[in-house]
Amino acid sequence: MNLFVVATLLGRGKQLERLSDGLTLLALAYGLAPLLGAPLQPLASLLCCVLLMLGVLHKYWAIRVAVDAELFARLADSSDLAADTLALDRALFELKLKPQAADARAWPARSQAALGLLRRQAVCLGLQLTLALATLLMLPLKG
Numbered sequence: 001m002n003l004f005v006v007a008t009l010l011g012r013g014k015q016l017e018r019l020s021d022g023l024t025l026l027a028l029a030y031g032l033a034p035l036l037g038a039p040l041q042p043l044a045s046l047l048c049c050v051l052l053m054l055g056v057l058h059k060y061w062a063i064r065v066a067v068d069a070e071l072f073a074r075l076a077d078s079s080d081l082a083a084d085t086l087a088l089d090r091a092l093f094e095l096k097l098k099p100q101a102a103d104a105r106a107w108p109a110r111s112q113a114a115l116g117l118l119r120r121q122a123v124c125l126g127l128q129l130t131l132a133l134a135t136l137l138m139l140p141l142k143g
Contacts, residue, residue: 004076006111010069013118016125017062023128024055030135047135051128058124065121068114081107 027048034040071088078084085107092098105113 001076002111003072003081003107006114007069007072007076010065010072010114010118013062013065013069013121016121017058017066020055020058020062020125020128023125023132024052024058026132027051027055027135041138044135044138047131047138051131051135054124054128054131058121058128061117061121061124065114065117068117072111072114 030040030048031045031052075081075084075088086102089098089103090101093101103110
């Protein structure tokens with residue numbers, strides 16, 4: 001059941017990813033505003049560049065979280081967790097996604113590591129939201 005709970009939590013990363021994608025697209029649209037003749041404030045432009053970079057970093061963490069979510073969901077249904085764990089480690093090693101074919105970590109440690117990826121994803125989103133708000137507050141108000 002623990003693996004299923006972790007898989008469910010990791011699955012929430014998809015919601016974080018959608019919000020991040022929206023913020024990233026808004027930053028990109030703002031950065032392209034000069035093509036339409038709209039002036040950009042230098043500091044706001046810099047914040048949007050940072051927002052875009054955070055969006056790319058967030059996408060990296062989101063991909064890793066999504067992969068882990070699927071793997072945990074698959075292993076939560078395993079009838080032979082020990083054998084499937086060895087097969088998973090071997091497959092990840094053969095695909096050069098892991099440095100060693102054997103991993104001595106138990107599933108609680110693996111679960112904490114996967115949830116750590118989700119936390120990194122959430123931190124990236126938090127930084128994006130903060131920068132987006134700061135950028136909006138810097139925009140001049142027309143009166």
